[in-house]
Amino acid sequence: MEILKNISLKDKNWFKTGGNSKFFCEPETEHEFVQAITFANKNNLEIFVLGDGANLLISDNGFNGLTIRPKLKNITINKNMVMAQAGVAIQDLINFCLDNNLLGIEDFSCIPGSIGGAVYINIHYFEKFLSDYLINAQIINSKTGEIIVVNKSWFNFGYDQSKLQNKNYFLVSATFELKKCDNLEAAYAKGRRDEIIRYRQRQYPTSNSCGSFFRNFHENEVSLEINGKKMIFVAYYLDKLGIKGNLKIGGAQVSFKHANMIVTDDTAISQDVINLAKEIQNLVFKNYGIKPVAECQLIGFEENIL
C-alpha cells in the first residue's frame, strides 16, 4: 500500500473545504490497516481515520499527520447476522440487507457515510440508533495495530456517543443482528426505504453540509419546558431565531431547508463555517442562555475552537 504525501482533503469531505493531509493512505485489507498504523507510530504521526467525510469539518491548514481512509468494503452474511467492514457505505449495507431479506437498518436510509463513521457517532434517526443492531465488532489499537473483537457493551453507546471517540481504537468491521423476513416483507421494506429517501432529499441538503451541525441538548442543560417536557431539540431554538436560510458568513450559510444545517458554496473556506457556527452559538446564548455543542467533528483545529 502506498503512503501518499500532501494530499488534498477538500475533495474528500461533504463541506468541500479544508486543506491537505501531510500523509494519506487507503488500506484495502486488515493487513494494510495494520501497516498504516505501524507507519504512523514509527514516524510519530497523529492518525485521523476518514470515512465519507459527511460529519466533519477539516481545518483550512489541513491535517499534520496520517489520514487513513479505510477501503475495506466486504459484507458477509451468516443467517440473520451481517458483517460489514469499515469502508462500506451505509446505504450499500442497507440495500444488501434488503436484497437478502434482512430487516431493521433500512430506517437509516439516505444517511450518508461509511460504517466506520456510523458506529463512531452511533447514527440515529428519530428513535432508532445503529447500536440497537450492533452485536460485536473488530477494532484496531491505534498504538499497537493489534486487532481484537469486542462486543456491544465495550462501546458504551449513547446519543452521539461511542468509545471510539477516545481515538485509542478504530473500527475495522461491525456485525449486526437483523430480522429475517419473507419476500413480501422485504418488498414493503424496500418501499419504505424509497419513501424515506424521497422525504429526506426534500427535507435536508443533499451536498455541501455535515448534516446537523450541533447536537441536541441533554435534559440537564436546558430549562425551557413545552407541554411538561424539556425542549432538548437544538433546531427548535435555531428556528425561533429565524436564521434558517438567512444567516450567512462568507461562503457558509444556514440551510433554507433546516436551521441546524450549515451549507457551503464554491467560495467557502472552513473558517467561514467556524465563524458562522460561533455566531449561531452567540445568538442562542444571548437569547436562551445555553450554548449549542458541535456534533460535527472538527479535524486539525486547536481544541475548544467552538
Ligand SMILES: Cc1cc2nc3c(=O)[nH]c(=O)nc-3n(C[C@H](O)[C@H](O)[C@H](O)COP(=O)(O)OP(=O)(O)OC[C@H]3O[C@@H](n4cnc5c(N)ncnc54)[C@H](O)[C@@H]3O)c2cc1C
Ligand atoms: C445531509 C446529511 C444528513 C445527515 N443525517 C444524519 C442523520 O439523520 N442521522 C445521523 O446520525 N447522522 C446524520 N448525518 C451525519 C453523517 O451522515 C453520519 O455521522 C455518518 O455516520 C458519517 O459517516 P462518515 O463515514 O462520513 O464519517 P466521517 O465524516 O468521515 O467521520 C466522522 C467521524 O468518524 C470517525 N471515523 C470514521 N471512520 C472511522 C473508523 N473506521 N474508526 C473510527 N473512527 C472513524 C472520523 O475520524 C470522524 O471523527 C447526516 C449528514 C449529512 C451530510
